[in-house]
Amino acid sequence: MPSGYDFHKNKMKKCAEAGGKRPSGSNLAANRQALSIQCKVCFQTFMCTTSRTLLQDHVERRHDKQTYDECFD
Ligand SMILES: [Zn+2]
Numbered sequence: 001m002p003s004g005y006d007f008h009k010n011k012m013k014k015c016a017e018a019g020g021k022r023p024s025g026s027n028l029a030a031n032r033q034a035l036s037i038q039c040k041v042c043f044q045t046f047m048c049t050t051s052r053t054l055l056q057d058h059v060e061r062r063h064d065k066q067t068y069d070e071c072f073d
Contacts, residue, residue: 039063039071 035045037055041063046055059071 037072040073041066041071 034047034049036048037046037050038044039046039058039062044058044062046058055072056068059066059068063071
């Protein structure tokens with residue numbers, strides 16, 4: 001069983017690692033804006049730069065009963 005000190009130290013290390021990876025607030029807003037394509041069936045969002053091929057791939061994998069036009073405008 002780890003001592004209280006070691007447990008605390010590990011927890012702090014994990015927090016620091018997570019904090020380093022977290023994007024800043026402005027990046028988060030930009031990312032949200034970039035996710036401008038949304039699947040009408042499952043509401044999954046995609047970057048506005050996502051190619052039609054990838055969207056078509058999503059339709060085929062996730063919604064084999066739907067067509068591309070039913071999932072995306
Ligand atoms: Zn979908």
